Amino acid sequence: MVRIRVARPEEAAALTELVLRSKAHWGYGREFLERCAPELRIDAHEVGPRRVVVAEEGRSAPVGVASLEGDGARGTLGLLFVEPAAIGRGVGRALYRHAVARARELGMRRLVVDADPHAAGFYRALGAEESGGRNGLVRFEVELAPPAAWVGAWTGGRAAVHLGNVAEFNAQFGDASLDREQRAAHHYACLAAFYSPRPAALVLPRPVPAEWLDLLGRQLGWADVEVYDGLAGRGGPGLSAVVRGREALAERLTGLGLPLVPWGHTEEFARLAGLPWRAEALRYESKAEAHALFERIAAAGGHPGIVVPGQWRARTRWAAARLLAGRARAGQDTVLKSEHGVGGSGTTVVTARDVREAGGARAVLRRLPRGPLLVEEYVAGPGPDGVRDLTYDGFVDGSGRVHEVGVALMDVAGTGYRGATTGPGVVPSWAEKPMLAFGEAVGRELAAAGHRGWFDVDFVADGAGGLAPTEANLRLTGPSVAFMAGARLDEVRGGTHLVRVIDRVELGARLPGAQLAELFEATAYGCAELGAVFLPAIPTAAFARAPWIGVVVAARTPEALDAAADLVRSKARAVGEGLRE
Structure with missing residues (x-):
């Protein structure tokens, strides 16, 4: 384990020698190192003002050194050097992340790094953004926004x-x-x-x-x-x-x-x-109870653009068949829902044509799982910009206060959830503001009912730009994973990340454990080359009879995010095809 501590003035000479050994590791000659020596020297009286820290492994001598210099909104990573024998063991990564965290604590909003060209790949992989160069060095900058x-x-x-x-x-x-x-x-x-x-x-x-x-x-x-x-x-x-x-x-x-x-x-x-x-605190996990709540909030006013679809509880299959048949005769499409299905399970879209081709409503219902059904008006979309499925995430803390987390764009095929994307600009402004307001109102009602913890409200956008709330989830969800990963990446890498959860990536073949690890490492490396981050989220399904994995990818631009998602799928396909050959 790498431990970071504040350097001591009496270590200055030894740390200077470490810096010079680390610089020499990249093949520089004696004359070049002698010219660099004044800039690389650490004097005893500078250890405190330059905020010098060292990295240790166990009780050994320091294996790395770094300095964080400057004041105000802009800081500089003056030094970051690792003992050659310790390169590749995470020492540099630990020192860098310590400097980023410390800079943020000091109120700095930007960290500048003038890196040796040999170290440029290291800083890129950790999220620093290249911004030019001077005197043969590569300049990187790291944005240090305060956490949400x-x-x-x-x-x-x-x-x-x-x-x-x-x-x-x-x-x-x-x-x-x-x-x-x-x-x-x-x-x-x-x-x-x-x-x-x-x-x-x-x-x-x-x-x-x-x-x-x-x-x-x-x-x-x-x-x-x-x-x-x-x-x-x-x-x-x-x-x-x-x-x-x-x-x-x-x-x-x-x-x-x-x-x-x-x-x-x-x-x-x-x-x-x-x-x-209190079991009652989870009452709005029910799709029927959530719908009734949505209707009450909308009826109270103050939420223009929110349109709650009609919903009817069918207590028997005969009652569901009558409702479905009546809507089909009127040319209306319908959503059939179970009370507590998750991730799209138990939710089916039935068109008027489906009913005719099946030979009637009863024939359609015989294909569905047993149990009570909710019959809901189908909301035709998509909305402006092709946006269709959206979600608001928030939570209620122990005192009953509602906290807004944010909104996300979901990937839904039919009625099945396939993933979500979060980050700046992902959800258009015409949808974001009404979602935030309505989600906050739902959160207050959940808090009053005794719920404490995470929740979300899912929406469907209609063709006129209206937003139809369709269900609430009183638990963590797939989009919540994206928010959590994004918050952590923003903290350790700086900047603001777009994050995409891909619920299932099919592998096509079951993988031995060692080969799964190789796939993960190769994919992480490939994504880093694109300026993105790969996080395997669900590994155990790779050993299932029909193997798949869940993943998270993150980047700072939509182009890099899309490229990373494509790379993940292509790597998964290639492994499956290789095993079948």
Whole structure:
């Protein structure tokens, strides 16, 4: 492990020698080094004013040195050198990220780096943006925007314990459209890595590859994340109950004094975390209850552009058939929904033509999962700019205050969620303002009902630019992963990132663990070459019978983001094709 500490004046001479050895590593001759020596020297009286720090590994002598110089809004990374024998072990990355964090603490808004050409690739990979050069050096600049207000409020600015209880959350609703064995839910529990910007521990139902977390740690600047995986068996108790049943583990997780963050709240999680439990607090996870809430808020006024679609509860299949048949005769398309389906499960669009071609409404319904149905008016779109599926994310803190996180553009095929994109300019202004206002209003109602934690409100844009709220989710979601990853990348890399969650990337062949790790490393390298970041989000599904992975990509421009997404898919296809040959 690399540890950063403040340098001492009496170390100045030894640190100067380290700097010169590091510079010489790139093949520079004695004469050149002698000319550079005055600029590279660290004098004892300068150690404090130049904010010199050193990197250590264990109790060894310093293996790296860096300085952060300047005052006001603009700082300079004056030095960053690593002992040649320690290059490649993460020392330079640790020093750089320490300098970025310290500069932000000091109120600096821009950090300038004049880098040796041999180190240019290192700074590019860490997110610094090239801005020219002078005297044979390559100049980089790093924007240091303050974090969004919600970041500090979510977990109090601290690391957190993340509990991947996706299956446990889904099971409490018993929705007929959900997989009874919760196979997919256990894979999606890997998203626990992104339940906050900085995990201290992950608790997971299935075993995960160690290489997966190592790559995430390097990309996101995590250190010493504890992992407790393989805790849930098929058909067994929920993850929170398993943890509670292991006394030493429960004491360890709750004794860290850090927030416990689940995918969603359950009675068992409340017992584990020592929180009050009210099942009523989740009432608006129901699509029918959420719809009624949307109607009340819209009827109260103040939300122009929000159009709530009609919805009717069909208590029997006969009642659903009559409603569907009547709408089809009128030439109207319909959305059929189960009460608590997730990610598009249990939601089906049925056109008037579908009903005719199937031979009637009853024939259509026989193809759907059993259980009560909601019959909803279909909203024809897309809206302006081709925008169709959108979402608002926010959360309610422990005191009942609503915090706005932001809005995202979702990728939905039919009714199935495939991913989301967040970042500046992703959602057009005509949609952003009404979404933020309506999402805030929903959040206040959720808080009044007792909900504490993350929530979202999904919208569909119609052809006239209206926004139809379609459901609320009282838990973490795919878009929330993008917000968390973006917040962390902004912190450790500077600037502001566009982030895209790709829910499923098909592999075409099951991969051995070693080959999956190679795929991840090669993809991360390729994305870095494009100026993007690759974060594997769901690795365990690569070992499923029909293998796939979930991923996150991030970049600062739409072009780089699209290129990275294309690269991820092409790498996945190539591996599958290679195994079949």
